Amino acid sequence: MRFGLIVGEALAGLRRxxxxxxxxxxxxxxxxTFVGAAIxxxxxxxxxxxxxxxxxxxxVYMCSPLSTSANCVDGAATPEQVERIQQDLxxxxxxxxxxxxxxxxxQATFELWVERFGEEQAGAFGVENMGEVFRVTLKxxxxxxxxxxxxSGVSGVDEVQDQRKLLDPLFSGLTVATYIAxxxxxxxxxxxxxxxxxxxxxxxxxxxxxxxxxxxxxxSNRSIQLPFVLEGVFAAFxxxxxxxxxxLAGVQFGVEGYLAERVPFMRxxxxxxxxxxxxxxxxxxxxxxxxxxxxxxxxxWLRA
Numbered sequence: 464m465r466f467g468l469i470v471g472e473a474l475a476g477l478r479r480x481x482x483x484x485x486x487x488x489x490x491x492x493x494x495x496t497f498v499g500a501a502i503x504x505x506x507x508x509x510x511x512x513x514x515x516x517x518x519x520x521x522x523v524y525m526c527s528p529l530s531t532s533a534n535c536v537d538g539a540a541t542p543e544q545v546e547r548i549q550q551d552l553x554x555x556x557x558x559x560x561x562x563x564x565x566x567x568x569x570q571a572t573f574e575l576w577v578e579r580f581g582e583e584q585a586g587a588f589g590v591e592n593m594g595e596v597f598r599v600t601l602k603x604x605x606x607x608x609x610x611x612x613x614x615s616g617v618s619g620v621d622e623v624q625d626q627r628k629l630l631d632p633l634f635s636g637l638t639v640a641t642y643i644a645x646x647x648x649x650x651x652x653x654x655x656x657x658x659x660x661x662x663x664x665x666x667x668x669x670x671x672x673x674x675x676x677x678x679x680x681x682x683s684n685r686s687i688q689l690p691f692v693l694e695g696v697f698a699a700f701x702x703x704x705x706x707x708x709x710x711l712a713g714v715q716f717g718v719e720g721y722l723a724e725r726v727p728f729m730r731x732x733x734x735x736x737x738x739x740x741x742x743x744x745x746x747x748x749x750x751x752x753x754x755x756x757x758x759x760x761x762x763x764w765l766r767a
Contacts, residue, residue: 483661490655491701491749492702494648495648495702495707496709496710497645498644498648498745501641501644502741503710503733504640511630520600521610521623522624523548523598524594524596524621524623524624525594527592540594544620549566549597551613552599557610562601563600564599565600566596566598567596569590569591573590604627607627611623655753657756659695659756659757660757660760662698667691667764691757695760696750698753699752707742710742713738714733719734
């Protein structure tokens, strides 16, 4: 079996069906780009869950003069109420669960408002209308419900906020987006497989006389099939390379160049190291699907 002759036959087949080859390349490119995006999105979700799961705090907001919750009907939390919350956090029941507690008095809360909303808006409320805040970091973030249950409804406590629950809608939205990308990628991959099979059958039909002659001179089925399989693999390889380039460019310019500056709350973001890992996966998927599709199509045609 002369490899050079087989490769030459495959290239000749590609030239004869250039329009179909371009279609295969484009469909493979689009489908594998969605596959790469889905992989990176799932990686992003896993990375964010791990990072923010460890960083998430349980925040205990004490009543301020402006609070309207049922626990704050008597007005702002008294020093005794604030001290009682501090003692509970330092007590034997909760302290084994807690990694760190940061207390912010009215002045610290006001300065945070100035940082987030600007001096003019914060100044409209004033330091005297701010409330004290306890920021609790847990050793095991999965135990956040314990803190929430311990202080919810306690006199002087306006609200207990679990940051992990605030992040759940974001993770859910990203997960839905991943499922959509996977669904689109699956449909496009099916289209690519069918298109590769059609291309191979058309190529075989156009060279039916050559195939008949090869059979007469005793060529094996493998020798006849291999050029057609190489045609499909080559077209899918080009599409997978383009998809890899699109994924790398998307991470380089879209994630590291755009999102990293404009959505800091989503950090840590996927980077080029994650994108580079996806490249061989995309190329492998493209080559394997093309080889299987082309091999199946030419075998069926030869048996017909």
